Amino acid sequence: MNALTGILIVLGVGLAFLIFNHDTGQTFGIDNDSFGRVIYLLPIAGLLATGILAGRRGHAGEVLRNLAIWLLIILGLVTAYLYRDDARNVAARVTAGLLPGTAVVMTTSEGGDEVVIHKTRGSHFQTNVSVEGKVLAMLVDTGASTVVLSYDDARRVGLNPQNLNFTVTVMTANGRAMAAPVRLDEVGIGPIVRKNIRAMVAEDGKLGESLLGMSFLSTLGSLQMQTDELRLRD
Template identity: 60%
Template sequence: MRLYILFGILGAGLVLLILNHDGGRTLGIDNNDFGRLVTLSAIGTMMGAGILASRRQWGESLRQAAIWLLIILALATGYLYRFDLQQVGNRLTAGLIPGRAVVTTGANGEQILVINKGVSGHFEADVSIDGAPLRMMVDTGASSIVLTYDDAMRLGINPDNLVFSIEVSTANGRAMAAPVTLRQVAIGPIMRGTIRGMVTQPGQLDQSLLGMSFLETLGSIEITRDELRLKD
């Protein structure tokens, strides 16, 4: 009987919605709101029928009703705060996986790329250069993107075209580097094209650097404690 009642409510509501589709309103109610009303009425009918069917066990019925109420409230809360929960998940991912750049939303609604400091004490991130992934250190002290010789070979840069004519300062001392032009550099959703870079001689640099030739194209760079925050 309860199943017939449920189908009857849903069927009647569907028929009314179909008949009043062009008008946009059913029984004076917006069609979207009327659809929600029909759904809630069906759920309420089922719950009420269940309570009446077990009227000899009011304690058990109230307990079941309370459980369903908590479930509904939890689902409603999750839906209302879904974007906040997504940001919490992103921040947790960034904290647990150093170098994983995640996107959060600032107070003004702007998107912010957050990178957590790694165990080395530096900000490292997974960067895509010309479609190839590289783990790079974000270095505001580097004037441009600086690639190790091995990373440059991994990107497919022709070593015969490298002219080591620029003197640079690295953690290992002075070194010579060759200028290159990178077709595309991307970190998370932030993407830039035609970025200048350099390639150091073999063995002169331990890790590639994401320098100012890319960072200066951003809206802002902010370091707060153990976080590096980049705005496009």
Template identity: 45%
Template sequence: MNRLFWLVIAAIAVLILVLIINDESGTTLGLANDDFADAAYMSIFGVVVAAGLLGSGIPLNHVMRNIAIWAVIILGLVTGYQYQYELKNIANRVTAGLIPGTAISSNNADGSEIVSISQSANGHFEVNALVNDQRVNFMVDTGASTIVLTQADAQRVGIDTSNLKYTVPVSTANGRTMAATVPLQEIKIGNIVRYDLRALVSQEGQLSGSLLGMNFMNSLSAYSVQRDQLILTD
């Protein structure tokens, strides 16, 4: 081992001397001095590592196997980093397929928030939102002028439905009925958040599910349908 040490020291000394001599010319053996120094350094480093492995007594096939395993791990990490956004999109689509109504958040090139919602099996776009920090499942309804909550959902988000005044006429699948106006402190879909939006609460049994109406949709900078995806842009 002492012999290898002195050989390495001698090689480094020769490398430094050659670079000093060729400093004015800027090249060594046809390579720029910086490139030559890098190549020489890597060669010396490789010799030291190889000598250490061979001197350790570990069988060569074990050494080669370990090197191959680490090469595969490093290659996988580099590949994952290079394709991180594509892999994230795939993971998001799988999540949306497994959990209907999942809002998938991302960022546009200009930094704006984007939320994508997958079409449900019934052909509608449904999304799980947080209203006053409580989970509510909405059907996106561009025919509804405002957000409409069912009685059950209104109670879940903290609204006292016993004191509501049902004075607003609305049309539903069951015909015309009356609804009550309430303020929503907060509604969050993915990373898109709105505060102090107006909503309606339907009378008991008049609505099968809550509706995400146009007062939320019109607060966005844009929304569009792309194949089976509803894209909300903040």
């Protein structure tokens, strides 16, 4: 049996145990997340051990060189594992910088999640928001008392504007307009999800882009606006 076959057997058996013990949450007294990490690391350790043993067949200098190489590999893997959250945050910052307006989930020093939005070229905080399961491009607007959907976006999320009562006067970038009050079952940005959110639908042609207003933003744990980025915490 070659090394690859052994690795596949270990992974297969480990996966079978995880599937079988999914409901209990533990395998051999270890929580399934930790057990999964062990199963993931065992084949790597086996490959490293195989490489070290194979290196012992040569001269002393070659053996020492191979040992040094494998030790560096092990240290690299351990370092990557220990600093995986930092690496994820760096990747998230790069993504946010290259794609302004993209909502990027980062890990805080306390271990929680933080959503970071960078300004777009128009100096606005614009991001993709999940509304009733549909993704809409929305402007973050702390001056708006509620979430405000454009006429077209309201139709995209399953509302029928023709059946709404436009009884509320609002001010938009296009001037005064009438809006209809509604309730949204779900609004979310990344891991931050809220249920039963107050919102309004603007008249047709009166709002170019939907607004993420305070009926959602006021439910957050914190909202920090800096020069070119907005940080949201659940």
